[in-house]
Amino acid sequence: MGPTEHRRRLVSLALPVYCELLAGVTAGIINMVWVAGLGGAAVAAVAVATNVENVLLGVILMAGSGTTVLVARARGAGDAAAAHAAVRGGWALWALLTPAVAVGGYAAREPLARLLLDDDGHATRLATEYFAVALPGMAVYFATNVVDGILKGAGDTRTPMRLSLLANGLILLLDPLLILGLGLGVRGAAIATVTGRTVALICGLAVLRRSSRGRPGTAGRRKKVLAARALAADARRTAATGLAMSADFVIRMTGSLALVAVVARIGVAEVAAYGIATKAMYVATMAFYSVRQAAAIHTAHLLGAGRDERRAVRRQALTVAGALGLAAAVTLLAAAPWIMRAFGAGGDVAAAGALHLRCLGPYLVLLACFIGVAGVFEGSGDSPALARITTYGSVLQLALAYALVGLGLPGICLAMACAVALQCAALARLSGRRRTPRTPSRPAGPGPAAALRGSWSRVRGG
Numbered sequence: 001m002g003p004t005e006h007r008r009r010l011v012s013l014a015l016p017v018y019c020e021l022l023a024g025v026t027a028g029i030i031n032m033v034w035v036a037g038l039g040g041a042a043v044a045a046v047a048v049a050t051n052v053e054n055v056l057l058g059v060i061l062m063a064g065s066g067t068t069v070l071v072a073r074a075r076g077a078g079d080a081a082a083a084h085a086a087v088r089g090g091w092a093l094w095a096l097l098t099p100a101v102a103v104g105g106y107a108a109r110e111p112l113a114r115l116l117l118d119d120d121g122h123a124t125r126l127a128t129e130y131f132a133v134a135l136p137g138m139a140v141y142f143a144t145n146v147v148d149g150i151l152k153g154a155g156d157t158r159t160p161m162r163l164s165l166l167a168n169g170l171i172l173l174l175d176p177l178l179i180l181g182l183g184l185g186v187r188g189a190a191i192a193t194v195t196g197r198t199v200a201l202i203c204g205l206a207v208l209r210r211s212s213r214g215r216p217g218t219a220g221r222r223k224k225v226l227a228a229r230a231l232a233a234d235a236r237r238t239a240a241t242g243l244a245m246s247a248d249f250v251i252r253m254t255g256s257l258a259l260v261a262v263v264a265r266i267g268v269a270e271v272a273a274y275g276i277a278t279k280a281m282y283v284a285t286m287a288f289y290s291v292r293q294a295a296a297i298h299t300a301h302l303l304g305a306g307r308d309e310r311r312a313v314r315r316q317a318l319t320v321a322g323a324l325g326l327a328a329a330v331t332l333l334a335a336a337p338w339i340m341r342a343f344g345a346g347g348d349v350a351a352a353g354a355l356h357l358r359c360l361g362p363y364l365v366l367l368a369c370f371i372g373v374a375g376v377f378e379g380s381g382d383s384p385a386l387a388r389i390t391t392y393g394s395v396l397q398l399a400l401a402y403a404l405v406g407l408g409l410p411g412i413c414l415a416m417a418c419a420v421a422l423q424c425a426a427l428a429r430l431s432g433r434r435r436t437p438r439t440p441s442r443p444a445g446p447g448p449a450a451a452l453r454g455s456w457s458r459v460r461g462g
Contacts, residue, residue, distance in 0.1 A: 003312060003315070003316060006298070006309070006312050006313055006316040007316040007319065007320065009294075009298050010291065010294045010295060010298060010313070010316055010317060010320055011294075011320065013155075013157050013293070013294035013297055013298060014287075014290040014291050014293070014294035014320070015290070016157040016158045016160070016161040017152070017157050017160075017161070017289075017290040017293045017294060018286060018287050018290035019161045019164070019165070020148070020157070020160045020161040020163075020164040020165075021164075021286035021289055021290055022283060022286050022287075023161070023164035023165050023167070023168040026168050026171075030168070030171055030172055030175055031046055031050070031171075031175060031189040031192070031193065032046055032047065032050075032275070032276060032279055032343060033342075033343055034175045034176060034179045034180065034189065035179060035185070035186055035189055036343060036345065037180075038179075038185060038186070040268055040269060040272045040349060041122045041123040041126060041268070042123075042126055042185065042186055043272040043275060043276065043345075043349075044117065044123045044127075044268060044271045044272045044275060045113075045117065045123045045124075045126035045127035045129075045130060045186055046126075046127075046130060046186055046189060046275070047260075047271070047272065047274070047275020047276070047278070047279075048113070048116045048117055048123075048127055048257075048260055048271075048275070049113075049127050049130040049131060049134060049186075049190075050279075051253070051256060051257045051260060051275075051278070052112065052116070052131070052257065053134060053138070053141075054253045054256070054257075055250055055253040055254050055257055056101055056105070056135075056138055057141065057145070057249070057253070058246050058247075058248075058249035058250030058251075058252075058253055059097055059101060059142075059246060059250065060093075060094065060097060060098075060141075060142040060145045060146070060246075061145070061242060061245055061246040061249050061250075062093060062097070062238075062239055062242040062243050062245070062246035063089075063090045063091075063093035063094050063097070063142075063145070063146050063149065063238060063239075063242060064090070064145040064146055064148060064149035064242065065149065065241075065242040065245040065246065065296070065378065066086070066089070066090065066093075066149075066237075066238040066239060066240070066241035066242025066243070066245075067086050067087060067089065067090035067146060067149035067150055067153055067238055067242070068149040068150075068152045068153040068293070068296065068297060068300075069153070069241050069242070069296060069297075069300045069378065069379055069381065070082060070083075070085070070086035070089075070153065070237070070238060070241055070300075071083050071086045071087065071149070071150060071152075071153025071154055072152075072153045072154075072155070072296075072297045072300035072301045072304065072379070073300040073301070073303060073304035074086060074153075074304060075153065075154060075155065075301055075304060076300065076301040076302060076303065076304025076305035077304040077305065077306075079304070083153075085233075085234040085237065085238075086153065086234070086237075086238055087150055088230075088231060088234040088235075089231075089234035089235045089236075089237055089238030089239070090146045090149055090150065090238055091146060092231055092232075092234060092235035092238075093146075093235050093238055093239055093242075094142055094143060094146050096235070097142065098138070098139045098142050098143075101135070101138050101139075101142070102135060102136045102137075102138055102139045103136075105131065105135030105136070105138065106131070106132065106135050106136050109128050109131035109132055109135060110124075110128045110131075112131065113125075113127035113128045113131060116257070116260060116261065117264070117271075123268070126185070126186045127186075129185070129186055129187045129190075130186045130187065130189065130190045131190075132187070132190075133187060133190035133191055133194060134190040134193065134194065137190070137193070137194030137197065137198075140194060140197045140198050140201050141197055143201050143205075144163070144167075144197060144200060144201045144204060147160075147163075147201065147204040147205065147207075147208065148160040148163075148204075150208065151204075151207075152293065152297060153297070153300075155297070155301070157293075157294075157297075159204070159207060160204075163200040163201075163203055163204050164200065166196075166199065166200045166203060167196040167197050167199065167200035168196060169196075170192075170195065170196035170199055170200075171192050171193055171195075171196040174188075174191070174192035174195060174196065175188070175189060175192045177192075178191055178192050179192070241381060244378070244384045244386060244387045245378050245386075247387040247390075247391075248374070248386045248387045248390045251387065251390045251391050251394050252390055252394060254394065255393075255394030255397055255398060256278065258394075258398050259274070259397075259398070259401055259412060259416075260274065260275075262398070262401045262402055262405055262412065263405075263409070263412060265405055266405065266408055266409070269347075269348040269349050269352055270352050270408070270409060272345070272349045272353075273340075273345070273348075273349045273350075273351075273352035273353035273356060273409070274352075274353075274356060274409065274412075276340060276343045276345055276349070276353050277340075277353045277356040277357050277360075279343070280332070280339050280343070280357060281328075281332070281357070281360060281364070283328075284324070284325070284328030284331075284332070284364055284368075285364075285367065285368075285371070287324045287328070287368075288321050288324060288325065288367060288368045288371040288372060289371060291317055291320050291321045291324065291368075291371070291372040291375065292317075292321075292371050292372055292374055292375035292378065293375060294317075294375065295313055295314075295317040295372065295373075295374075295375025295376050295378075295379060296375040296376070296378040296379035297379065298313055298379065299313050299375070299376050299378075299379030299380055300379040300380070303379070303380060310376050310380055313376050314373055314376045314431060317372040317373055317375055317376060318369055318372055318373050320372060321368040321369055321371060321372025321373070322365065322368055322369050322372070324368055324372075325364050325365040325366070325367065325368025325369065326365055326368075328364045328368070329360070329361030329362070329364045329365055330361075332357045332358065332360055332361065332364070333357075333358050333361055336353070336354040336355075336357035336358045337350070337354045339353075339354075339357060340353040340354050340357075352408075352409055355408075355409055355410065356409040356410075356412070356413065359409065359410045359413035359414075360413055360416075362417040362421075363413060363416045363417040363420055366417065366420045366421050366423075366424050367420050369424055370420060370423055370424050370427055373427060373431065374386050374427070377430075385430055386427075389423050389426045389427060389430070390423065392422075392423075392426075393419045393420060393422060393423040393426075394419070396418075396419045396422065397415055397416055397418075397419035397420075398415075400414070400415035400418055400419060401415040401416075403415075
C-alpha cells in the first residue's frame with residue numbers, strides 16, 4: 001500500500017470519527033451557550049464540570065480503545081475468537097468501572113466542586129447541581145463508548161457518528177426547554193445531556209442486537225453461560241491493550257483541568273474565558289484525535305493481516321494531523337473575537353478569551369503532530385511509552401503555568417506550548433524504534449464479521 005492509499009484510508013476513517021467527536025464536543029458547547037445568559041458563575045461551573053467529564057471519559061477509554069484495537073486486529077487476521085474475546089472484555093470492564101465512577105462521583109460531587117472552584121460559593125453550588133445529574137449519567141456515556149469501540153474496530157466509523165449526531169440533536173432541542181423554559185439552570189443542561197446520550201445508547205444497542213438476528217445457531221449459543229475465568233481473561237486482555245491510551249488521555253485531561261485552578265488565580269472572568277476558549281479549541285483538537293483513532297484502527301488491521309507498515313502510516317498521520325493543526329491555528333488567530341461572541345461572551349470574558357485563542361497557535365500545531373502520530377503506537381500495542389511522555393509533559397506544563405501565571409492567559413499558553421514541544425521531541429526519538437506488536441494468539445473462527453454480529457447476544461448471555 002503506497003502513501004496515497006494510506007492517506008486516503010486515514011481520511012476515510014477519520015472523517016466520520018471527527019463528526020462523532022465534534023458532535024460530542026458540541027454538547028458542551030451547546031450547554032455553554034445556553035447557560036452564558038445566566039452569568040459568569042454559571043459558565044465557570046459548567047466549564048469545570050464538563051472538564052471533569054472529559055477526565056472521566058479517559059477511564060472508559062481503557063475498554064473502548066482496547067476493544068477497538070483488538071477487534072481491528074482480529075478483523076485483519078480473520079480471527080473470530082479474538083473478536084468475541086475483545087467484545088466480552090470491553091463489556092466486562094464497563095461493568096467493573098461504571099459503579100465506582102457513577103456512585104463514587106455522586107457521593108463526592110460537592111467536595112469536588114469546592115476543590116476546583118475557589119469563589120464565594122455561588123459557582124461551587126452550581127457545579128454541584130450539575131455533578132448531581134452528570135456523574136451518575138456517566139454510566140450511559142461509558143456504555144456508549146464501548147458500543148462505539150466495537151463498531152469502530154469492525155471498520156464502521158459511520159454508525160457511531162450517526163448515534164452522536166442523534167444525541168446532540170436531542171440536546172439542542174432540550175437545552176432551551178430545560179435551562180430557560182423550566183428554569184432548571186445548569187441542572188437542566190445536565191439533564192438534557194444525559195437524556196440525549198441515553199436515547200443514542202438505546203439505538204446503538206439496538207443496532208448490535210439487530211445484527212445478530214437470523215444467524216444460524218445463535219439461539220442455542222444464547223443459553224450458554226460465559227465461564228468466569230474466561231471472562232476475566234478477556235477483560236484483562238482488553239484492559240492491557242487500552243490502559244496506556246486511557247492513561248494518556250486521563251493525564252492530558254487532568255492536566256487541562258488542573259490548569260483551571262491556576263487560571264482561577266488570575267480571576268473568575270479568566271476562568272470563564274478559559275472554559276469557553278477550551279470548548280472552541282476542542283473543535284480543532286477533536287480533528288487531531290480523529291486522525292489518531294483512524295491511525296490506530298488502520299495500523300491494528302494491517303498488523304493483524306501480517307503487514308508491518310507502521311512507518312508509512314506514521315508519516316501520513318503526521319502529514320494529515322500537522323495540516324489540520326496549522327489550519328486551526330490560523331483560524332483561531334483570525335476569528336477569535338467572533339468565536340467568543342458566538343458563545344455569548346461579552347466584556348472582560350470576551351476580551352480574555354480572544355487573547356487566549358490567539359496565543360494557542362504554536363500549541364495546536366505541535367499537539368496535532370503528537371496526537372496524530374500517537375495513533376500508530378496505540379494500534380500496534382506499543383503505547384505505554386506515550387503515557388509516560390504525557391505524564392512528564394503534563395507535570396512540566398503545570399509547573400510552567402504556575403511560574404508564568406503572572407503573565408496572565410498568554411503565560412498559560414506559553415507553558416502549554418513549551419510542554420507539548422518537549423513531548424514531540426520525546427515522541428520523535430521514540431519513533432525511531434521499532435517493536436514487535438503484542439498480538440494475542442487465538443484460534444481462527446468463521447470470520448470477524450460473523451463474530452461481531454453475534455457479540456451482543458453472547459455478552460447478554462441469554
